[in-house]
Amino acid sequence: MINRSQAAMNTLSRRRFLKISASTLLAAGVVGRATAALASATTREPKCVREVPTFCDICFWKCGAIASVRDGKLWKIEGNPADPLCRGRLCPRGTGGIGAHSDPDRLRTPLIRTNERGEEKWQAVTWDEALEYIAGKMQKIKAEHGPESMALFSHGIGGTFLKHTLKAYGTVNIAAPSFAQCRGPRDVGFRLTFGEDVGSPERTDIENAQCLVLIGSHLGENMHNTQVQEFATAVGRGASVIVVDPRFSVAASKAKFYLPIKPGTDLALVLAWMNVIVTEKLYDAAYVEEHGFGFDQFAASLTGYTPEWAYPETGIDPDTIRATAREMARYRPATLVHPGRHVNWNGDDAQRSRAIALLNALLGSWGRKGGFYTPSSMDMPDYPYPPYPKPAKPKVDNPDHKYPFAHEAITTGIRDATITGQPYPIKGWMVYATNLLHALPNEAETIRAIQQLDLLVVVDVIPSEIAGWADVVLPESTYLERHDELNVELFKDPFVALRQPVLDSPDDQKPNWWIAKKLAEKLGLGAFYPWKTIEEYLEHRVTEAGLDFAELKKKGIIRGPRQPIYFEEGAPAEFGTPSGKIEFYSPQLEKAGFDPVPRYTPPVAGPPGAFRLLFGRAPVHSFSRTHTNRLLSDMMDENAVWVNADIARRAGLKSGDTVRLKNQDGVLSNRVKVKATERIRPDCVYLVHGFGHTARGMRHAYGKGASDAQMITRYKTDPLMGGTAMNVNFVTLEAET
Numbered sequence: 001m002i003n004r005s006q007a008a009m010n011t012l013s014r015r016r017f018l019k020i021s022a023s024t025l026l027a028a029g030v031v032g033r034a035t036a037a038l039a040s041a042t043t044r045e046p047k048c049v050r051e052v053p054t055f056c057d058i059c060f061w062k063c064g065a066i067a068s069v070r071d072g073k074l075w076k077i078e079g080n081p082a083d084p085l086c087r088g089r090l091c092p093r094g095t096g097g098i099g100a101h102s103d104p105d106r107l108r109t110p111l112i113r114t115n116e117r118g119e120e121k122w123q124a125v126t127w128d129e130a131l132e133y134i135a136g137k138m139q140k141i142k143a144e145h146g147p148e149s150m151a152l153f154s155h156g157i158g159g160t161f162l163k164h165t166l167k168a169y170g171t172v173n174i175a176a177p178s179f180a181q182c183r184g185p186r187d188v189g190f191r192l193t194f195g196e197d198v199g200s201p202e203r204t205d206i207e208n209a210q211c212l213v214l215i216g217s218h219l220g221e222n223m224h225n226t227q228v229q230e231f232a233t234a235v236g237r238g239a240s241v242i243v244v245d246p247r248f249s250v251a252a253s254k255a256k257f258y259l260p261i262k263p264g265t266d267l268a269l270v271l272a273w274m275n276v277i278v279t280e281k282l283y284d285a286a287y288v289e290e291h292g293f294g295f296d297q298f299a300a301s302l303t304g305y306t307p308e309w310a311y312p313e314t315g316i317d318p319d320t321i322r323a324t325a326r327e328m329a330r331y332r333p334a335t336l337v338h339p340g341r342h343v344n345w346n347g348d349d350a351q352r353s354r355a356i357a358l359l360n361a362l363l364g365s366w367g368r369k370g371g372f373y374t375p376s377s378m379d380m381p382d383y384p385y386p387p388y389p390k391p392a393k394p395k396v397d398n399p400d401h402k403y404p405f406a407h408e409a410i411t412t413g414i415r416d417a418t419i420t421g422q423p424y425p426i427k428g429w430m431v432y433a434t435n436l437l438h439a440l441p442n443e444a445e446t447i448r449a450i451q452q453l454d455l456l457v458v459v460d461v462i463p464s465e466i467a468g469w470a471d472v473v474l475p476e477s478t479y480l481e482r483h484d485e486l487n488v489e490l491f492k493d494p495f496v497a498l499r500q501p502v503l504d505s506p507d508d509q510k511p512n513w514w515i516a517k518k519l520a521e522k523l524g525l526g527a528f529y530p531w532k533t534i535e536e537y538l539e540h541r542v543t544e545a546g547l548d549f550a551e552l553k554k555k556g557i558i559r560g561p562r563q564p565i566y567f568e569e570g571a572p573a574e575f576g577t578p579s580g581k582i583e584f585y586s587p588q589l590e591k592a593g594f595d596p597v598p599r600y601t602p603p604v605a606g607p608p609g610a611f612r613l614l615f616g617r618a619p620v621h622s623f624s625r626t627h628t629n630r631l632l633s634d635m636m637d638e639n640a641v642w643v644n645a646d647i648a649r650r651a652g653l654k655s656g657d658t659v660r661l662k663n664q665d666g667v668l669s670n671r672v673k674v675k676a677t678e679r680i681r682p683d684c685v686y687l688v689h690g691f692g693h694t695a696r697g698m699r700h701a702y703g704k705g706a707s708d709a710q711m712i713t714r715y716k717t718d719p720l721m722g723g724t725a726m727n728v729n730f731v732t733l734e735a736e737t
């Protein structure tokens with residue numbers, strides 16, 4: 001913990017300040033410095049300010065932060081200038097993160113269900129009673145079905161210790177929505193091509209890109225901090241930006257070329273771009289010659305994919321396709337075609353991502369400045385735990401490797417096994433920091449799976465939708481009140497960061513490590529927790545790595561020496577594919593019965609008169625998790641459905657009118673306001689994800705706006721890796737009078 005002089009005060013009001021940061025990219029640059037305005041607009045000298053370095057948990061980017069406590073109260077949080085991820089500035093969500101601590105809707109004490117599942121009726125119990133109950137049920141599941149029949153869904157670094165407890169107990173079924181519902185297809189597409197994942201944080205060198213291509217990736221609304229800052233830098237120095245999006249996003253407003261593509265047809269565009277680049281010999285021939293495998297077969301496969309062919313598919317005219325392909329080639333290798341992050345769109349997503357990887361390969365951007373750098377991390381040995389028991393059964397999520405290229409567990413695969421009992425029954429779910437009812441497609445299937453369970457435990461900070469279905473709800477301390485596992489980041493600059501408590505939990509909430517350790521002890525697995533306190537554990541790891549724990553506590557971050565990050569600097573040009581090269585043609589895919597080079601199939605069409613439902617992010621919210629945070633909901637407390645202005649006019653609707661969405665299966669949404677705008681194509685509508693809460697305990701967010709998740713009754717599964725594409729639902733607008 002450190003004491004610094006008080007940061008410069010700023011008299012901007014919080015609302016105005018965050019409005020600026022939400023609506024302009026460059027404002028990301030002022031967020032951290034102006035945070036004093038967030039908690040107080042006075043210039044009174046504080047009596048006593050205590051500053052604690054930690055890292056943010058409002059999303060998974062894990063920005064280094066310095067929280068200040070003034071006169072015993074949480075005052076503000078700012079970016080840690082020593083952190084290479086945030087560079088001293090938090091995004092608006094991070095700045096408003098302190099609202100999580102004071103959220104009046106927080107869970108306060110452990111709860112055990114008293115009524116039917118989903119009725120949200122519980123009885124408050126002690127931690128000992130709750131953990132005793134859970135351990136008893138888990139032992140019963142183990143005795144009757146084996147430990148593999150207990151699954152853990154966990155998202156984020158806070159799940160580390162529960163994973164440890166559940167592995168010690170004997171399960172192999174652990175999954176996060178960040179694979180099959182988020183970045184999985186991208187990592188599979190890139191792995192098949194370059195032999196490596198894109199990672200998180202993405203290894204994108206946006207700040208040095210001279211040409212940046214964003215396909216969907218809506219930076220500026222997607223507020224992943226480093227990327228937004230680097231995007232602002234790139235725009236500031238005049239980089240050429242090409243944005244492909246059916247909706248005129250914030251990023252589109254910074255673009256030299258904006259391509260309002262017909263949703264779901266991006267693969268056709270990427271194939272046509274590659275056709276132009278290959279036909280006009282605009283690619284990096286030396287790079288392809290040195291590092292490529294199967295280029296001739298790949299080039300031959302592009303023959304039919306001309307811009308004229310792509311025009312009716314994508315709605316993008318051939319001249320624009322040619323002009324943008326040439327623009328990309330002009331700046332190569334400093335042309336970065338962003339791989340995207342949330343890429344589960346249409347069911348062909350791993351192949352579309354592979355095409356994006358191949359386009360980057362043609363431009364020679366992988367391993368090059370302004371393209372994709374080679375990340376490195378500090379060497380931090382793991383804690384020496386006893387070995388986990390050997391599982392008797394394989395994982396349930398991907399039986400017989402049905403999805404041969406899934407390299408992480410598939411959440412929806414565990415859900416399927418829970419419903420069908422095949423390949424073996426799943427009888428217990430432990431759910432840590434993931435709101436499965438908003439994160440997985442088809443809510444009804446999730447509920448059906450829950451009804452098969454003997455035990456559903458949810459560890460959360462607020463009474464979320466998934467908590468509403470739990471048998472036992474465990475209230476966690478927020479990130480501001482706890483330690484967590486170290487963040488050993490794989491990034492441009494290697495570093496390790498510490499999360500440490502800024503202040504105490506207000507009620508009977510406990511940190512994840514405490515919950516995991518106590519549960520292990522109740523299960524007779526105390527030997528897996530040889531350390532007594534979390535500080536002892538952290539100190540052990542840090543010291544074993546040859547670092548000073550006192551320094552880490554004081555600074556929050558210790559950086560390691562920078563390694564070469566580009567091929568031209570000496571980063572090794574190695575590719576982890578079977579051929580050891582960039583696979584333009586993939587024998588792996590061919591052997592598994594898939595297209596060895598990407599091939600286009602049109603997206604599923606909707607019923608006549610219906611609009612494809614698209615969704616994305618708002619700068620001030622994370623998923624479905626921030627809507628009771630009063631500081632953030634003060635900026636935006638409901639979403640609106642974006643409707644093309646002409647369509648709205650013809651339907652007699654104007655901005656501010658209220659409608660319900662009705663999807664192709666007759667499911668009706670909450671009431672939601674219309675935003676009539678030229679900024680979206682007429683064939684789709686758009687919602688910010690995560691609103692439309694139905695959990696009654698989320699008093700502040702209940703019933704506000706519409707839930708995209710409720711409309712997603714259909715999904716298409718990616719045949720390569722089991723990702724669930726959700727942009728395959730269609731809605732009509734039902735006027736409300």
Ligand SMILES: Nc1nc2c(c(=O)[nH]1)N[C@H]1C(S)=C(S)[C@@H](COP(=O)(O)OP(=O)(O)OC[C@H]3O[C@@H](n4cnc5c(=O)[nH]c(N)nc54)[C@H](O)[C@@H]3O)O[C@H]1N2
Nearest residue numbers: 216217218222223244247263264341342616618621622623
């Ligand atoms: N503020 C904020 N930022 C976040 C998050 C958050 O919750 N809040 N979450 C983080 C996480 S985990 C993720 S995965 C990312 C997600 O953010 P991104 O990876 O940027 O997500 P996309 O799926 O690209 O996002 C939706 C965008 O794609 C457009 N789109 C929809 N369909 C199509 C299509 O068929 N073709 C094209 N070209 N565009 C289409 C939409 O109009 C929208 O602009 O955001 C991250 N950043």
Ligand SMILES: Nc1nc2c(c(=O)[nH]1)N[C@H]1C(S)=C(S)[C@@H](COP(=O)(O)OP(=O)(O)OC[C@H]3O[C@@H](n4cnc5c(=O)[nH]c(N)nc54)[C@H](O)[C@@H]3O)O[C@H]1N2
Nearest residue numbers: 155181182342433434435439459460464623624625689709
């Ligand atoms: N319909 C639809 N589905 C989607 C997406 C979408 O855009 N639309 N996006 C997809 C993507 S890209 C992703 S990455 C996933 C994200 O999916 P999730 O990670 O499941 O995101 P959330 O819905 O915000 O759920 C997070 C849960 O963690 C709880 N929580 C917050 N902080 C803490 C904490 O400190 N401790 C504990 N124990 N709990 C905490 C929150 O209250 C909330 O219940 O969703 C995917 N699913």
Ligand code: SF4
Nearest residue numbers: 056059062063091094
């Ligand atoms: S991007 Fe924003 S919300 Fe995410 S960790 Fe960084 S500051 Fe926190």
Ligand SMILES: [Mo]
Nearest residue numbers: 178182183342
């Ligand atoms: Mo995500």
